[in-house]
Amino acid sequence: MLRLLNIEFLKLRYSRSSKILILTYFILITFIALIASIEFPIGQVNFRIADQGIFNFPFIWHFNSYIAATLKLFLAIVIVSMMSNEYSNRTLKQNLIDGLSKKEFILSKFITVMVFSIVSTIFLFLVSLILGLSFSDYNEFSIIFSDLDYILAYFVKLTGFFAFCLFLGILVKRSAFALGFLFIWWIVESIFYAVLRWRIFRESDIADKIVQFFPLESMSNLVKEPFSRLNAVQSAANQLGSAFEKDYSIHWYQILIVLVWTCIFVYSSYALLKKRDL
Amino acid sequence: METILSINKLTKVYGPLKAVDNLSFTIEKGNVYGILGPNGSGKSTTLGMVLNVVNKTSGEFKWFNGTESTHEALKKVGAIIEHPNFYPYMTAAQNLKLVCKIKGVPEHKVEEKLEIVGLLDRKDSKFKTFSLGMKQRLAIASALLNDPEILILDEPTNGLDPQGIHQIREIIRKIASNGTTILLASHLLDEVEKVCSHVVIIRKGVKLYSGPVDGINASHGFFELEAENTELLQQLLNEHPSIGKVSLKGNLVIAIIEEPMGASDINRYLFEKGLSLSYLIKRKESLEEQFLQLTNQTTA
Numbered sequence: 090m091l092r093l094l095n096i097e098f099l100k101l102r103y104s105r106s107s108k109i110l111i112l113t114y115f116i117l118i119t120f121i122a123l124i125a126s127i128e129f130p131i132g133q134v135n136f137r138i139a140d141q142g143i144f145n146f147p148f149i150w151h152f153n154s155y156i157a158a159t160l161k162l163f164l165a166i167v168i169v170s171m172m173s174n175e176y177s178n179r180t181l182k183q184n185l186i187d188g189l190s191k192k193e194f195i196l197s198k199f200i201t202v203m204v205f206s207i208v209s210t211i212f213l214f215l216v217s218l219i220l221g222l223s224f225s226d227y228n229e230f231s232i233i234f235s236d237l238d239y240i241l242a243y244f245v246k247l248t249g250f251f252a253f254c255l256f257l258g259i260l261v262k263r264s265a266f267a268l269g270f271l272f273i274w275w276i277v278e279s280i281f282y283a284v285l286r287w288r289i290f291r292e293s294d295i296a297d298k299i300v301q302f303f304p305l306e307s308m309s310n311l312v313k314e315p316f317s318r319l320n321a322v323q324s325a326a327n328q329l330g331s332a333f334e335k336d337y338s339i340h341w342y343q344i345l346i347v348l349v350w351t352c353i354f355v356y357s358s359y360a361l362l363k364k365r366d367l
Numbered sequence: 368m369e370t371i372l373s374i375n376k377l378t379k380v381y382g383p384l385k386a387v388d389n390l391s392f393t394i395e396k397g398n399v400y401g402i403l404g405p406n407g408s409g410k411s412t413t414l415g416m417v418l419n420v421v422n423k424t425s426g427e428f429k430w431f432n433g434t435e436s437t438h439e440a441l442k443k444v445g446a447i448i449e450h451p452n453f454y455p456y457m458t459a460a461q462n463l464k465l466v467c468k469i470k471g472v473p474e475h476k477v478e479e480k481l482e483i484v485g486l487l488d489r490k491d492s493k494f495k496t497f498s499l500g501m502k503q504r505l506a507i508a509s510a511l512l513n514d515p516e517i518l519i520l521d522e523p524t525n526g527l528d529p530q531g532i533h534q535i536r537e538i539i540r541k542i543a544s545n546g547t548t549i550l551l552a553s554h555l556l557d558e559v560e561k562v563c564s565h566v567v568i569i570r571k572g573v574k575l576y577s578g579p580v581d582g583i584n585a586s587h588g589f590f591e592l593e594a595e596n597t598e599l600l601q602q603l604l605n606e607h608p609s610i611g612k613v614s615l616k617g618n619l620v621i622a623i624i625e626e627p628m629g630a631s632d633i634n635r636y637l638f639e640k641g642l643s644l645s646y647l648i649k650r651k652e653s654l655e656e657q658f659l660q661l662t663n664q665t666t667a
Contacts, residue, residue, distance in 0.1 A: 092471075096468045099464065178455060185418070185419050186446045187466050187469045188439070190419075190437075
């Protein structure tokens with residue numbers, strides 16, 4: 090396993106574009122801290138985002154994992170291209186001839202994806218912890234370490250999304266087209282949802298129940314948008330008389346759905362590679 | 368003899384096309400083999416199947432008596448298919464180090480093999496800056512990294528200039544002289560003739576011949592003769608037990624030899640019968656003629 094990771098590491102290490110994207114990704118995560126310095130005046134009051142409680146434990150786990158997850162696109166580009174470049178450089182063929190089995194090949198890519206997710210998760214955890222410790226109103230130990238399941242969900246979400254990217258890279262073989270395909274997939278899912286929600290199952294939540302099984306939707310369901318949870322937004326909504334009733338917590342079956350998709354993507358990648366003549 | 372690769376009734380079907388049809392042959396240690404066939408005859412497909420990149424339709428192949436899985440066996444094989452495939456953004460040395468990792472070979476081999484193919488001074492240049500000849504030589508270095516039991520080369524001189532072709536052939540000859548088994552696929556006859564001891568000839572995926580290079584057609588060659596009395600010459604030749612078909616080509620009589628015999632034998636025989644020749648020469652078909660003969664047999 091270490092051998093496979095080593096092989097993959099060598100391939101990435103010398104690729105300048107991959108290095109730049111990976112670096113950008115991690116730098117951007119640390120830039121979440123910059124949100125703290127955003128302030129703008131509303132009337133006489135200086136409105137500071139950091140004072141709105143976004144950096145309070147345990148809310149910060151939710152908020153940061155949501156924001157950081159939007160950055161995953163940078164790594165997605167790296168992953169799609171590290172897969173499809175093997176096709177366009179024909180190095181996949183050479184790797185197999187040199188004695189790597191197809192299983193090992195997929196495994197080496199998947200392990201790399203896992204490492205990306207693990208490192209991102211640890212990184213996010215540390216950044217959030219530091220931010221929280223400097224801005225949070227509550228610093229009791231038990232509060233700090235509550236709601237950590239958002240971090241777990243973030244990890245599962247990343248792994249699932251990256252496995253999807255791997256699969257697309259193998260399926261489409263061209264990085265630009267694979268990313269385009271990802272976008273099209275997203276649109277298709279959205280259209281599907283819209284049709285179900287507004288045409289077929291109006292006035293009920295059946296549409297949501299179906300759509301939660303779709304790959305991209307299941308991943309985005311894991312960490313829902315945190316903004317409507319903010320005090321300011323909540324109280325504003327209350328005044329308008331339309332209080333939100335939204336479930337922000339993470340359920341085991343949501344994690345399970347994404348894990349199942351991850352398995353499907355990794356296995357299909359393998360099956361596809363096995364079936365193909367190179 | 369130790370068998371390195373045995374192929375048994377290997378078949379590959381692409382839709383309606385049979386690319387390789389019931390192909391069987393074995394490769395023994397220490398020989399230099401050529402797979403000869405026109406473009407599109409199934410050479411690369413055959414190699415692709417034994418190298419784990421093309422899925423076979425039916426039949427089987429065994430590496431080293433079949434005791435280990437194909438990808439494990441491939442670690443003891445060095446192979447180059449068509450054109451060299453490396454990571455363009457990595458240097459020659461970095462690319463070879465990666466291959467070392469895959470094959471499980473210590474990294475000190477890299478310099479040693481770069482030396483053999485004459486690329487040591489360019490080891491820190493990126494692969495994408497290499498000329499085709501250099502890329503091909505790098506591919507050979509990469510195939511040699513594990514000191515392979517067998518070296519498989521698919522059209523190694525394709526697209527190279529004469530100098531490049533010469534360099535590659537010299538390298539191949541050097542490797543062969545060390546006793547490494549080589550399997551060389553080519554559509555170039557003289558390449559196979561110059562380098563190989565054994566040959567497998569395929570056409571449209573069907574094996575036409577396999578055996579020693581000299582043994583193609585099991586031919587002993589033919590005589591070209593001329594005498595003043597052409598009719599008597601033909602008659603006497605037809606009576607000779609070791610002569611097969613006799614035919615006329617212009618003024619020359621062509622006599623196919625069926626059993627080994629020399630020019631002096633036929634000269635003595637004809638002289639004893641009272642015929643003196645004005646012209647006599649013993650010839651062997653060139654590999655090219657034999658090859659064309661073989662490949663045409665099935666079209667006729």
